[in-house]
Amino acid sequence: xxxxxxxxxxxxxxxxxxxxxxxxxxxxxxxxxxxxxxxxxxxxxxxxxxxxxxxxxxxxxxxxxxxxxxxxxxxxxxxxxxxxxxxxxxxxxxxxxxxxxxxxxxxxxxxxxxxxxxxxxxxxxxxxxxxxxxxxxxxxxxxxxxxxxxxxxxxxxxxxxxxxxxxxxxxxxxxxxxxxxxxxxxxxxxxxxxxxxxxxxxxxxxxxxxxxxxxxxxxxxxxxxxxxxxxxxxxxxxxxxxxxxxxxxxxxxxxxxxxxxxxxxxxxxxxxxxxxxxxxxxxxxxxxxxxxxxxxxxxxxxxxxxxxxxxxxxxxxxxxxxxxxxxxxxxxxxxxxxxxxxxxxxxxxxxxxxxxxxxxxxxxxxxxxxxxxxxxxxxxxxxxxxxxxxxxxxxxxxxxxxxxxxxxxxxxxxxxxxxxx
Numbered sequence: 001x002x003x004x005x006x007x008x009x010x011x012x013x014x015x016x017x018x019x020x021x022x023x024x025x026x027x028x029x030x031x032x033x034x035x036x037x038x039x040x041x042x043x044x045x046x047x048x049x050x051x052x053x054x055x056x057x058x059x060x061x062x063x064x065x066x067x068x069x070x071x072x073x074x075x076x077x078x079x080x081x082x083x084x085x086x087x088x089x090x091x092x093x094x095x096x097x098x099x100x101x102x103x104x105x106x107x108x109x110x111x112x113x114x115x116x117x118x119x120x121x122x123x124x125x126x127x128x129x130x131x132x133x134x135x136x137x138x139x140x141x142x143x144x145x146x147x148x149x150x151x152x153x154x155x156x157x158x159x160x161x162x163x164x165x166x167x168x169x170x171x172x173x174x175x176x177x178x179x180x181x182x183x184x185x186x187x188x189x190x191x192x193x194x195x196x197x198x199x200x201x202x203x204x205x206x207x208x209x210x211x212x213x214x215x216x217x218x219x220x221x222x223x224x225x226x227x228x229x230x231x232x233x234x235x236x237x238x239x240x241x242x243x244x245x246x247x248x249x250x251x252x253x254x255x256x257x258x259x260x261x262x263x264x265x266x267x268x269x270x271x272x273x274x275x276x277x278x279x280x281x282x283x284x285x286x287x288x289x290x291x292x293x294x295x296x297x298x299x300x301x302x303x304x305x306x307x308x309x310x311x312x313x314x315x316x317x318x319x320x321x322x323x324x325x326x327x328x329x330x331x332x333x334x335x336x337x338x339x340x341x342x343x344x345x346x347x348x349x350x351x352x353x354x355x356x357x358x359x360x361x362x363x364x365x366x367x368x369x370x371x372x373x374x375x376x377x378x379x380x381x382x383x384x385x386x387x388x389x390x391x392x393x394x395x396x397x398x399x400x401x402x403x404x405x406x407x408x409x410x411x412x413x414x415x416x417x418x419x420x421x
Contacts, residue, residue, distance in 0.1 A: 020191050021183075023079050025132035027194070028125050031072075035121035038065045042114055049101065059100040062110055063379060069113045070401040072120075072198055074413050077399075080195035081363060084202050086399060090391070116201040127194035134183035134190075141176025249277045302332045303359060306339055315347050315355050315372075322360040325420030334396055335359075335368055335416060338389045342370045342412045345386065350374025350410060361420055368414045376408035389414070 038061075045061040048054035066088060076082040089107045091100055104110050141159075145166075156163045159179075161171045253274060259267040297305035303321035310317035326332065339357065346355055352374030359368050380386045380402055390400040396416045404410035 020187050021131040021135045024128045024191050028128035031120050031128060032125045034068055035117045038068050039117040055097045055101050059104055062104045065113050067402055069202060071403055074401040076195040076198055080192055082195040082199050084199045112202055119201050124194060124197055127190055127197060131187040131190045134179060134186060138176030138180040141172040145170050145173035249274045297332060297336050301326050302335055305336050306357060306359060309340055313343060313347055315352060317355040319357045327366055327418045327420055331396060331416055331418045334392050335366060338392055338414050339368050341389050346372040364417055366416045366418050371409055371411045373409050376404045376406050376410050378402055378404035378410050
């Protein structure tokens, strides 16, 4: 039996070209109104800063711009293989409106976002739309050849061909075939141009290395602060929980030693009490260790750890894992707790009755996506769980993108560069 691999490859390539065209069309249809809305709101909000209103509205508007830009970063990585690392400066916790507004306006990444919006609504829109147009435009020429030209008795221009009869309609169809031929080669190229144009404006250019060093320095500082807070929490839990119980067990054992000869019944009662206290102390220690590094994560890896996490949720959760190996322990731990925090937010705040988790590794990046069918409206802001997730991922040069329109669904994508072993 022989297998026609050429025809199979041709069908696969054809589907890939159509997929690229449809992706470009989808990006174009969303990018134009999204870029116009973000740019308009940004200009209006910043214009209102002198009268005070903009001090309140500008941080929220710019956060929306960042969310839109981060969504495009994720699409560029997933659909075009083009990496555009964000380089936003973190804002101080508890900052007042004045500090938040001018802290964001002093960030060079903010101005790159604002410069990118007009480019995205013009050249970006065209480069995203052209792949689909090159495939759809020939259909008009074929329709003219099939008789549509009769609807235009006074003639119709198709490209540079004036269609006035059946013969010229066949010329329009021939031109459509030529366009279709070039579409076969230009579709992936144009979509790649779109994503590279996005990177050229959103990327930090020649200062990328210095910018990334600065961002990584700040995220490392956040990681140190977070680690210190975590250490204080562990010390507090040990002092108030297991340590207190173990001290009580020691005191009970001392009393038991004194009562063994004088009051065996009382000593027996204290032994039972000491046994219960030791069991409770052991249980608290296990919970504490599980909070630091879950045993299932160390023993069976990220995929099984997330599956075990999903089983404990009160919401129906479907987990899809495609990891051919394991990442380094710090990366697995960061990804696990990031997914855990996002799942906790979804259960507490989204009102969803179903959650989907996808874990896979591609192009040197570990990617985790959490989607729920809740009410939407999730944002990355100071004091939110997602801000903590963003700081945790930033320690590993990771990216967080949130898509959560009002009414849902919510999709949170986390990406960490790493290799699997």
